[in-house]
Amino acid sequence: MFGVLAGIDGLGTSIAFAALIFSGPQAAGLAAGVSVMLVSCVILTLYVAWRSCHASSVAQVQETTIAILAAAVTAAVGSMSGGSADRAVATTFAILGVSTVATGVLFYALGRFRLGVLVRFMPYSVIAGFLAGSGWLLVDGALMMISAHSNLADILLSFSDPLVIGILVPAILFAGVMSAALRLINSPFAAPVVMVLSVGLFYLVIAVAGIPLETVRSWRWLPEAASGGGFQLPSPLTVMTHADWSAVLSVTPVLVSVPLIAMAGLLLNISGLEVAAGTEIDANRELKIAGQANLVTGLFGGAAGFTGLGMTLLADRLRVQGRTAGLATGLVMALALPFATELAAGVPLFLAAGLMLMLGGELIHDWAVVTCRKLPPLEWAIVLVIVASIMAFGFLSGMAVGLVFAIATFVYTYARLPVIRFSASGRDRRSSTDRFPAANHLLAEKGELIRAIELQGYLFFGTMEQVVRAVQRLLAAETAPRFLILDLRNVSGMDSAAVAGFTKIANMARRQDVALILSPAMPLVLQVQQQVDMSGDDQSPVNLAPDLDHALENAEDRLLQQFGCVDEPGDIAAQLVERLGFHPRLPDLIRTMERLERPPGARLMAAGEQADDVFLLGAGRVRVQLTLSNGRSLRLRSMTAGAVLGEVAFYVGGMRTADVIVEERATLFRLAGDTVRRLEREDPTLATLVHRLLASSLAERLALANRMVQLASG
Structure with a gap:
């Protein structure tokens, strides 16, 4: 039963497709065209049913490509300088065969190299626009079939002809009834019954009216009967030798677009x-x-096709088991092959035109009207622009206009995406280097002179302008930075316009004596530095840093040097005074600590050991690092004189979580856990000083972390 239903549907659309393509100068090929369309359906249906991983798949010749090919055939035949009807027919089959073989090659290549995901890169709005535009081509083709004119103005003028109205009105009524039946009647019998009843009613009317079939054909209500009758296929040799290949080449862009669509x-x-x-x-x-099925179909001069969504879902709803859905459909259409010519000559023109009107109207409704509720206004505008362009200028021009508009819209939309991931002053975004209190106070006071900007995404001529404008505003501010850091760690790539934008930024920094620091030192950043060096007349203001943390550390060091804050406190007593203020018991506190000297490279703390002491760094520099699973070391913090080490783990009473390595010869003062607990019992005043020392270090880090969180959330 399903095979009969789907077979009648395939037969009806095959006749309609053939009537659409083989109209005008190539009308003599209608009978062979119907045979070719049916053969295409049989091959596609049987092969896909046999091999598809979805057992109930039913393949069909698709109306979207037929609409495009009909426009291409009209253009190609119109460009031929003279020639017989046989030459026009051969050229039509050549266009069909070449486009179908190209479709098969593209399908197979994409599947063979597992590139099916490529369609995800095609904008949905562009696909919707092309499909809706294909719907217009079907409507336009139907009007051409009815009026026998190719120009829209001539088509409209022909509506004054009673014979044309005699076809147009029934075609519109049939399209409306068919569309309503498919939408309102949830039955697989709807479409076949409407088609059969329409044909029966047509013959009943002309029989009652006593109109001879010859008269009906002269009025173009029925196509001219082809000579010979029966099943007809074009000879590949005849197509090769008789086709106008220059006309075929003239529609190459269409032949390229058909496989893509x-x-x-x-x-x-x-x-x-x-x-x-x-x-x-x-x-x-x-x-x-x-792809394999289309390659075979193309050798017969057939049309491209693939799994049809509607008919396959119908088979699933009817619970047709296994591969019998496609096999039964193909068998029914194969049984109709010997009668293809007679069937083509007996189907009223209003039915073929009405089917095209219905299919075209459905495409326009589904892809140009319904998408209004699915797409943002700008993307829906792309759909409308593509449809309007196809209507006004034809498929090729419409496709070009639509693509250009889609690209322009994409650039506009993408250019509005933020590429500045983070922008902060040196007051809020500090390096991981712990410094003595005076240096921290100076960085807190003068940190606005350092500005760090983190970039993200792909930088091109649209997005780079955001960065240039942001830098211009910073350099024009009353308190312009002296150090500008641009971090490109999260930048995926850039075009030449973006590189030129960095050169512009470097030139602005050079004019205002601002040091420009780029990080990290990866190929992308090296390319920018090289371009900037080539464009400058004097020494480049661009410096490189391994990462953002080192860039911030470099800027902080240079800022401290500019303000003369480079001398660390001379002894431990001065450091304690800076942290705690003057207190008469500070000398006693110092005497409770153990003085240690450690050379560069020495390990002061190790991850995993028990934390039962804290250290005050009197002089030198240490590095807090984490050893990764691959053996690589990751720097977490650097600490200079005046920094407190190990206070968090000491308070928590747990294990060390990182290693501490001496970078420069260090003088350290160790305060053991036993000593702190003894002071808490015997000398509360000194114990209070110890806890104030540790709390001041924790408070500084917490305040900086809070500023970072506030900045990120803002």
Whole structure:
């Protein structure tokens, strides 16, 4: 039963497609065109049913590519300088065969190299616009079939002809009834019954009216009967020798676009089928199967096709088991092959035109009207622009206009995405270097003279302007920075316009005597530095840093040097006074500490050991690092004179979480846990000084962390 239903549907659309393509100068090929369309359907249906990973798949010749090919055939035949009807027919089959073979090659190549995901890179709005535009081409083709004119103005003028109205009105009524039946009647019988009843009613009317078939054909209500009758296929040799290949080449852009549109249609159908059926389908395998079927079909001069979503879902709803859905459909259409010519000659023109009107109207409704509720206004505007361009200028020009508009919209939208991930002054964004209190106070006071900007995403001519404008505003401010850090760690790439933008920033920094620091030292940043060096007349203001932390440390060191804050406190007593203020018991506190001298490279603390002491760094420099699983060391912090080490783990009473390595010869003062506990029992005043010392260090780090959180959340 399903095979009969789907077979009648395939037969009706095959006749309609053939009537659409083989109209005008190539009308003599209608009978062969119907045969070719049916053969295409049979090959596609049987092969896909045999090989598809979705057992109930039913393949069809697709209307979207037919609409484009009909426009291409009209343009190609129109460009031929004279020639017989046979030459026009051969050229038409050549265009069909070449486009279908190209579609098969593209399908198979994408599936073979597992590139089915490529369709995800095609903007949805562009696909929707092309499909809606294909719907207009079907409507336009139907009007051409009815009026026998190719120009829209001539088509409109022909509506004053009663014979044209005699075809147009029934075609519109048929399209409306068919569309309503498909939408309102949830039955697989709807479409076949409407088609059969329409044909029966047509013949009943002309029989009651006593109108001879010859008169009906002269009024173009029925196509001219082809000579010979029966099943007809074009000879490949005849097509090769008689086709006007210069005319075929003249529509090369269309022949290129057909496989691309078909690819998008197939993958969209597969995605829809996955959602509807709740199963996962291997898109690459389906591409290869459809490619092989189209290669065979193309050798017969047939039309491209692939798995149809609607008919496959119908088979699933009817619970047709296994591969019998496609096999039964193919068998029914194969049984109709010997009668293809008679069937083509007996189907009223209003039915073929009405089917095209219905299919075209459905495409326009689904992809140009319904998408209004699915797409943002700007993307929906792309759909409308593509449809309007196809209507006004034809498919090729419309496709070009649509792509240009889509690209411009994409650039506009992407250029508005923020590429500045983070922007902070040196007061809020500090390096991981712990410094003595005077240095920290100076950095807190003068930190606005350091500005760090983290960039993200892909930098091109649209997004780079954001960065240039942000730097211009910073350098024009009343308190312009003296050190500008640009961190490109999260930048995925850039074009030449972005590199030129960095050169512009470097020139602005040079004019205002601002030091520019780039990080990290990766190939992308080295390329920028090289370009800046080539553009400058004097020494480049660009410095490189391994990462953002080192860049901040470099800027802080240079800022401290500019303000003369480079001398560390001379002894431990001076450091304690800076942290705690003057107290008469400070000498006693110092005497409770153990003085240690450690050379560069010495390990002061090790991750995993028990934390039962704290250290005050009197002189030198140490590095807090973490050893990763691959053996590489990651620097967490650097500490200079005046820094307190190990107070967090000491208070928590747990294990050390990182290693502490001496970078420069260090003088340290160790305060053991036993000593602190003894002071708490015997000397509360000294114990209070110890806890004030540790708390002041924790408070400084907490305040800096809070500023970072506030800045990130703002």
